[in-house]
Amino acid sequence: xxxxxxxxxxxxxxxxxxxxxxxxxxxxxxxxxxxxxxxxxxxxxxxxxxxxxxxxxxxxxxxxxxxxxxxxxxxxxxxxxxxxxxxxxxxxxxxxxxxxxxxxxxxxxxxxxxxxxxxxxxxxxxxxxxxxxxxxxxxxxxxxxxxxxxxxxxxxxxxxxxxxxxxxxxxxxxxxxxxxxxxxxxxxxxxxxxxxxxxxxxxxxxxxxxx
Amino acid sequence: xxxxxxxxxxxxxxxxxxxxxxxxxxxxxxxxxxxxxxxxxxxxxxxxxxxxxxxxxxxxxxxxxxxxxxxxxxxxxxxxxxxxxxxxxxxxxxxxxxxxxxxxxxxxxxxxxxxxxxxxxxxxxxxxxxxxxxxxxxxxxxxxxxxxxxxxxxxxxxxxxxxxxxxxxxxxxxxxxxxxxxxxxxxxxxxxxxxxxxxxxxxxxxxxxxx
Numbered sequence: 068x069x070x071x072x073x074x075x076x077x078x079x080x081x082x083x084x085x086x087x088x089x090x091x092x093x094x095x096x097x098x099x100x101x102x103x104x105x106x107x108x109x110x111x112x113x114x115x116x117x118x119x120x121x122x123x124x125x126x127x128x129x130x131x132x133x134x135x136x137x138x139x140x141x142x143x144x145x146x147x148x149x150x151x152x153x154x155x156x157x158x159x160x161x162x163x164x165x166x167x168x169x170x171x172x173x174x175x176x177x178x179x180x181x182x183x184x185x186x187x188x189x190x191x192x193x194x195x196x197x198x199x200x201x202x203x204x205x206x207x208x209x210x211x212x213x214x215x216x217x218x219x220x221x222x223x224x225x226x227x228x229x230x231x232x233x234x235x236x237x238x239x240x241x242x243x244x245x246x247x248x249x250x251x252x253x254x255x256x257x258x259x260x261x262x263x264x265x266x267x268x269x270x271x272x273x274x275x276x277x278x
Numbered sequence: 279x280x281x282x283x284x285x286x287x288x289x290x291x292x293x294x295x296x297x298x299x300x301x302x303x304x305x306x307x308x309x310x311x312x313x314x315x316x317x318x319x320x321x322x323x324x325x326x327x328x329x330x331x332x333x334x335x336x337x338x339x340x341x342x343x344x345x346x347x348x349x350x351x352x353x354x355x356x357x358x359x360x361x362x363x364x365x366x367x368x369x370x371x372x373x374x375x376x377x378x379x380x381x382x383x384x385x386x387x388x389x390x391x392x393x394x395x396x397x398x399x400x401x402x403x404x405x406x407x408x409x410x411x412x413x414x415x416x417x418x419x420x421x422x423x424x425x426x427x428x429x430x431x432x433x434x435x436x437x438x439x440x441x442x443x444x445x446x447x448x449x450x451x452x453x454x455x456x457x458x459x460x461x462x463x464x465x466x467x468x469x470x471x472x473x474x475x476x477x478x479x480x481x482x483x484x485x486x487x488x489x
Binding site for chain 1: 314315317318372375396398399400401425428432433434435436437438441442444445446447448449450451452453456468471472475476477478479480481482483484
């Protein structure tokens with residue numbers, strides 16, 4: 068005879084359940100921040116969009132600033148993960164940089180990435196800003212170090228790795244402001260084309276130089 | 279015998295005086311918006327920084343949203359002027375585009391340009407947003423049309439002029455967030471290096487292709 072399943076959830080099930088609820092709340096919140104802006108967003112409305120009440124949001128994520136901070140950390144974590152993944156790949160640095168940049172751009176086109184780019188520093192307390200600055204510095208350092216590897220292995224041409232990292236980041240952060248999935252190419256295709264523009268430059272090349 | 283100068287100002291002097299006062303108020307306001315963000319800025323403090331009172335700001339510029347709108351229009355006007363100036367130059371389109379982009383970047387490093395890039399849409403009413411969107415569309419169209427001219431005269435290589443305009447704009451808007459004149463190169467030099475990165479691309483070129 069089959070054993071009756073226990074009506075009590077295991078610790079693992081409870082933890083998974085908690086994570087799923089937290090993520091659903093963050094997704095609802097980040098969409099509202101992106102649409103209305105942080106100041107005009109209300110946790111009451113975030114809660115209502117999921118059929119719960121504000122105390123539920125507080126329970127999982129804390130106050131409004133903390134909800135924003137969690138959303139921004141989540142977006143920045145995705146950008147960092149993309150760098151870690153690219154670093155672990157084989158091949159010349161230019162190819163690893165391209166892979167990283169394509170994912171980086173797609174994150175910036177997503178709800179959490181858009182929130183990272185569009186949220187002005189002033190929306191946050193000095194303490195939260197410092198946490199985020201640390202993560203942003205890590206992402207910048209990852210990009211710069213991939214470029215430096217490319218300078219070393221000859222696959223990337225640039226005078227100043229730090230300035231090139233800022234050049235690339237700017238071009239690939241900006242889709243957070245203009246990209247509209249309902250018009251033009253899908254995210255991955257658009258990201259690839261943007262990165263191609265940056266790789267090739269806008270001056271004609273006399274012959275293909277990408278081996 | 280020399281005529282005694284009239285103690286009354288001419289219409290022209292009054293108009294110049296009015297413009298100078300308006301600009302001084304806008305400069306004080308834009309610096310505060312950039313430092314504190316729009317929501318945390320107060321017209322009382324803007325006025326106090328020039329030794330006047332809030333009614334003076336109202337007299338010259340209207341309410342806080344209108345002050346912001348005037349600052350943003352002023353910044354966007356500088357970007358448009360840069361395009362008009364580049365369009366009137368001679369030479370191949372790639373060179374005119376470079377000149378435009380270098381000035382475009384320097385505007386974005388200035389107080390008014392920074393405000394254009396850093397101000398989230400949500401800070402404005404729908405009506406003001408529409409005014410600004412119109413100006414931004416004009417600037418984007420100018421950049422796209424310089425690129426199209428370069429595709430036609432062979433000085434610019436790209437598949438999609440619209441997407442290249444977004445690529446360039448993003449890279450050259452971003453200094454509004456990271457550029458710090460107290461560190462690194464001066465604005466014009468930094469702008470030129472950023473534009474060089476975009477012109478050359480990060481993949482090595484087998485030989486110089488810029489005629």
